[in-house]
Amino acid sequence: MASVLQQLDEIRANQENLYRDLHAHPELSHRETRTAAEVVERLHAAGCEVHTHVGGTGVVGVLQNGDGPGVLLRADMDALPVREETGLDYASAATATDAAGNETPVMHACGHDVHVACLVGAVELLARSTEQWRGRLVAVFQPGEEVADGAQRMVDDGLAEIAGKADVALCQHVLAFPAGLVGTRSGPTLSAADSMRITVHGRGAHGSMPQAGIDPVVLAAMIVVRLQTIIARETQPGEPVVLTVGSVQAGTKSNVIPDRATILLNIRTYDEDTRRAILAAVKRIVVAECDASRSPRPPEFELLDQYPMTDNDPAVTERVAAAFDHHFGEDAGELPLLTASEDFSDIPRALGIPYTYWGIGGTDPDLYRQAETEGRVADDVPVNHSAKFAPPIQPTLDTGTAALVVAALTFFDEA
Numbered sequence: 001m002a003s004v005l006q007q008l009d010e011i012r013a014n015q016e017n018l019y020r021d022l023h024a025h026p027e028l029s030h031r032e033t034r035t036a037a038e039v040v041e042r043l044h045a046a047g048c049e050v051h052t053h054v055g056g057t058g059v060v061g062v063l064q065n066g067d068g069p070g071v072l073l074r075a076d077m078d079a080l081p082v083r084e085e086t087g088l089d090y091a092s093a094a095t096a097t098d099a100a101g102n103e104t105p106v107m108h109a110c111g112h113d114v115h116v117a118c119l120v121g122a123v124e125l126l127a128r129s130t131e132q133w134r135g136r137l138v139a140v141f142q143p144g145e146e147v148a149d150g151a152q153r154m155v156d157d158g159l160a161e162i163a164g165k166a167d168v169a170l171c172q173h174v175l176a177f178p179a180g181l182v183g184t185r186s187g188p189t190l191s192a193a194d195s196m197r198i199t200v201h202g203r204g205a206h207g208s209m210p211q212a213g214i215d216p217v218v219l220a221a222m223i224v225v226r227l228q229t230i231i232a233r234e235t236q237p238g239e240p241v242v243l244t245v246g247s248v249q250a251g252t253k254s255n256v257i258p259d260r261a262t263i264l265l266n267i268r269t270y271d272e273d274t275r276r277a278i279l280a281a282v283k284r285i286v287v288a289e290c291d292a293s294r295s296p297r298p299p300e301f302e303l304l305d306q307y308p309m310t311d312n313d314p315a316v317t318e319r320v321a322a323a324f325d326h327h328f329g330e331d332a333g334e335l336p337l338l339t340a341s342e343d344f345s346d347i348p349r350a351l352g353i354p355y356t357y358w359g360i361g362g363t364d365p366d367l368y369r370q371a372e373t374e375g376r377v378a379d380d381v382p383v384n385h386s387a388k389f390a391p392p393i394q395p396t397l398d399t400g401t402a403a404l405v406v407a408a409l410t411f412f413d414e415a
């Protein structure tokens with residue numbers, strides 16, 4: 001590992017430039033064409049067999065280095081419809097047209113630019129050091145993580161055949177804890193997530209004559225309040241479950257009772273039975289409230305983004321954690337249970353291989369420690385998807401690149 005990682009000094013400047021470029025030019029889900037082109041250029045330069053347009057804009061680089069285990073490393077590439085407020089000199093000023101046809105600002109607010117830069121760097125280091133290891137490296141650059149279908153699209157487009165021999169899958173995510181730290185966790189790590197659009201129906205009328213209408217605004221309000229009782233009264237105390245109503249939309253004018261309302265909600269769970277029970281409870285409550293309000297039509301339910309639970313293989317995680325302890329020392333630790341969600345696990349599940357997913361820090365250490373001392377971490381530390389999320393370039397890139405290399409070498413055969 002030491003002989004591979006000592007070459008990090010030689011690639012650092014180019015890697016940092018790549019990161020700045022990716023950050024300044026973010027692209028929405030399934031439109032990562034520029035990002036993919038940057039990745040393809042660097043994979044070719046590293047001597048990889050390169051596969052493009054996998055699942056749309058996905059890219060896979062394969063480096064066969066003699067006989068040995070197959071290790072799949074994955075990075076996601078897409079950005080978010082967020083207007084950047086970091087003040088960085090390489091901040092994004094990009095805009096794009098979203099799936100609904102609306103013009104929106106775009107930002108790498110979740111750190112996928114970090115993931116891409118780190119995986120490109122890890123591939124380059126391993127390609128420079130083929131005398132140190134034996135096996136098959138599969139580098140997967142995935143589109144569409146933010147819309148929960150990018151991994152499955154790659155699977156459906158023949159990823160298993162492209163990957164060939166793969167024995168383990170490894171992935172990481174930059175998170176809002178001090179840069180330079182790495183954290184692993186065995187078993188359930190990221191929650192399953194289900195988003196739902198609910199449309200409830202009323203009868204439109206003039207605001208001055210409410211008796212002539214059936215008000216879907218009041219109906220939606222009652223549903224939102226009642227949904228909170230699912231967690232408070234229908235799940236076991238202490239069980240990690242989240243139900244969030246993120247949007248309620250109805251009407252266009254103060255003196256018009258509309259004929260419908262739309263509710264968007266999100267559910268996070270770590271247990272399949274709990275997941276099914278909560279989805280059933282949502283439908284039960286909505287139907288009951290519609291009946292109580294004399295809604296003229298049944299409610300409509302549409303499941304949107306659905307993420308699987310990330311459930312790290314204990315044996316793989318133990319092996320990676322031991323390698324991290326050896327390399328990073330006191331900067332390696334345990335990752336807490338996270339209510340964020342990911343579609344990465346769709347890949348190893350489809351390939352029938354074990355996996356682990358870890359976190360690296362992406363917050364200025366001094367900022368984090370000061371906020372921690374003052375009890376203001378939630379107030380002062382920008383989290384993923386925030387317009388102010390800005391991982392410091394270093395030591396974030398060095399840590400993420402080293403983590404991928406260390407983890408991969410843990411499974412490759414020694415030369």
